[in-house]
Amino acid sequence: MSKGLHKVAGVVGVGDTDWRADYAAQRKGEPARFDGIGLASLAFKRALADSGLKRDDIDGLIVGPTTPYERMGEVLGLDTRWGGQADAMLGVIQACMAIKSGLAEVVALVYGNNQRSGKVNYGGSNAAGGQSFLSYVYHAPWGFTSQGALYAMMFQRYMEETGLTSAQLGQVAVAQREAASLNPGAVMQERITTQDYLDSRFVCEPLHLFDYCLINDGGVALIIAEAERAKSIRPDPVMIHGVGRYDLNSGATSLEPRLTDYYLPAQQKVAEQVFNMAGVGPEDMSSAQVYDSFSCHIPLALEGYGYCPPGGAGQFLEEGHHRLGGRLPVNTSGGHLSESYMQGWAHQVEAVRQLRGQCGARQVPGCNYVHYSSDVAGKAVSIIYGR
Amino acid sequence: MGKSIPIQALTDLPMWQSIEEGALKLQFCSDCDTCRYPPAPICPSCLSMDSEWRPVTGEGTVMSWVIFHRKYFDDFPPPYNAMAVRLDEGPIIVTNLLDPVPGSSLIGRRIKLEYVDHDGRKQHGARLKEAD
Numbered sequence: 001m002s003k004g005l006h007k008v009a010g011v012v013g014v015g016d017t018d019w020r021a022d023y024a025a026q027r028k029g030e031p032a033r034f035d036g037i038g039l040a041s042l043a044f045k046r047a048l049a050d051s052g053l054k055r056d057d058i059d060g061l062i063v064g065p066t067t068p069y070e071r072m073g074e075v076l077g078l079d080t081r082w083g084g085q086a087d088a089m090l091g092v093i094q095a096c097m098a099i100k101s102g103l104a105e106v107v108a109l110v111y112g113n114n115q116r117s118g119k120v121n122y123g124g125s126n127a128a129g130g131q132s133f134l135s136y137v138y139h140a141p142w143g144f145t146s147q148g149a150l151y152a153m154m155f156q157r158y159m160e161e162t163g164l165t166s167a168q169l170g171q172v173a174v175a176q177r178e179a180a181s182l183n184p185g186a187v188m189q190e191r192i193t194t195q196d197y198l199d200s201r202f203v204c205e206p207l208h209l210f211d212y213c214l215i216n217d218g219g220v221a222l223i224i225a226e227a228e229r230a231k232s233i234r235p236d237p238v239m240i241h242g243v244g245r246y247d248l249n250s251g252a253t254s255l256e257p258r259l260t261d262y263y264l265p266a267q268q269k270v271a272e273q274v275f276n277m278a279g280v281g282p283e284d285m286s287s288a289q290v291y292d293s294f295s296c297h298i299p300l301a302l303e304g305y306g307y308c309p310p311g312g313a314g315q316f317l318e319e320g321h322h323r324l325g326g327r328l329p330v331n332t333s334g335g336h337l338s339e340s341y342m343q344g345w346a347h348q349v350e351a352v353r354q355l356r357g358q359c360g361a362r363q364v365p366g367c368n369y370v371h372y373s374s375d376v377a378g379k380a381v382s383i384i385y386g387r
Numbered sequence: 388m389g390k391s392i393p394i395q396a397l398t399d400l401p402m403w404q405s406i407e408e409g410a411l412k413l414q415f416c417s418d419c420d421t422c423r424y425p426p427a428p429i430c431p432s433c434l435s436m437d438s439e440w441r442p443v444t445g446e447g448t449v450m451s452w453v454i455f456h457r458k459y460f461d462d463f464p465p466p467y468n469a470m471a472v473r474l475d476e477g478p479i480i481v482t483n484l485l486d487p488v489p490g491s492s493l494i495g496r497r498i499k500l501e502y503v504d505h506d507g508r509k510q511h512g513a514r515l516k517e518a519d
């Protein structure tokens with residue numbers, strides 16, 4: 001059987017921007033230093049420096065969805081033989097596909113988002129994508145808007161069905177803030193207690209403020225190279241051991257796959273694909289990085305990928321297995337809730353740094369494999385990183 | 388901030404019109420009777436492109452609900468609720484509970500749609516079939 005994209009490529013460079021400092025400056029009323037393209041450019045320079053490569057070594061380019069592809073390539077002076085526009089998870093997969101097919105050898109992935117200084121709305125009458133995202137078109141006349149509300153609707157039913165409590169869900173925010181307190185780059189570093197969580201205001205009940213991601217400016221870049229080339233670039237490339245994807249499109253607008261089984265079948269299909277390709281299982285993972293626009297992504301992923309049985313996430317969280325020092329530390333940087341909301345891009349960087357052993361006080365000891373997963377509106381994606 | 392405005396497109400005009408007339412109609416496949424919601428040019432079940440619009444009973448069962456505490460629209464001052472209801476005809480729609488939100492769970496409760504004036508347009512809302 002084909003090993004698919006198993007160890008076809010590795011990450012040789014990562015870069016990000018000063019989101020904590022930028023956030024603090026903007027809170028003081030200072031103007032933003034960069035727009036989205038500027039943020040992506042800064043991250044790219046840092047990733048290039050981290051890799052030790054020269055700009056002209058790059059022959060493929062992936063640009064995140066928040067900046068235009070051609071302009072991004074233009075400002076970076078990158079003429080490439082292959083390119084495309086993709087989100088974080090599909091960007092990594094597409095880079096591996098291009099490398100496997102010989103269309104590129106060294107791919108730069110760049111992302112920049114000035115969502116805070118640019119006042120991007122994720123709900124309401126001018127929500128990003130609101131004219132084309134059908135869940136908004138068909139539900140906004142009844143005041144139902146925002147990604148948070150979609151997940152609140154989903155999780156209300158999940159909580160009743162499984163008995164998971166607010167205090168148990170709150171363990172996600174508490175643990176990720178604890179991890180962020182050990183991450184000098186994280187935007188939010190002040191620890192919170194379960195009581196702080198329960199006392200925080202609702203945004204869309206049953207979800208509290210602390211269940212929601214931050215909105216901050218930032219950029220992220222990765223450089224992914226063909227396996228042999230990666231080993232010649234640096235002694236410790238972080239290899240991509242497996243990828244998987246499954247989309248639940250049927251009934252998506254009417255919330256059918258959210259409300260009937262919480263995307264579980266999609267995640268289970270991806271689990272089979274990604275763990276088979278990587279040749280390892282959930283018990284081999286040292287850490288998980290889970291796309292967390294909202295805290296409730298974490299219990300759904302824990303169940304979907306077999307870290308606990310369906311319906312068992314509440315107990316898993318209550319017992320603290322997702323915390324640093326636990327069986328499966330999750331979102332060890334603080335994630336979208338506490339580090340930086342980079343739409344999954346910074347999660348890839350954290351996976352790489354954990355595997356390199358560069359994470360200081362939040363380092364997971366003996367880190368061998370890191371599982372990245374996302375379920376964004378029914379599209380389940382996973383990547384397993386290893387040495 | 389702005390108001391909530393229904394965005395109408397070619398395939399769903401009859402639906403918005405039926406709401407304005409106070410009796411929700413949905414689109415059913417002429418060949419296999421599958422309900423297409425949101426309305427669509429083709430049946431996701433049998434790929435037939437023929438369809439007809441029929442009124443629904445307006446009765447259904449609550450799948451889930453939320454309460455908004457943040458303001459998103461000028462015409463929806465918080466707190467306000469939104470519910471996902473599975474209509475007896477099959478599809479899940481979003482509407483508002485017109486009764487006070489009870490302290491107990493709404494999931495599984497039976498509802499019937501009513502039509503109310505909302506900021507110059509008519510739209511559906513739901514009443515619990517058995518009073519709380």
Ligand SMILES: [Zn+2]
Pocket residue numbers: 416417418419420421430431432433434435
């Ligand atoms: Zn049909």
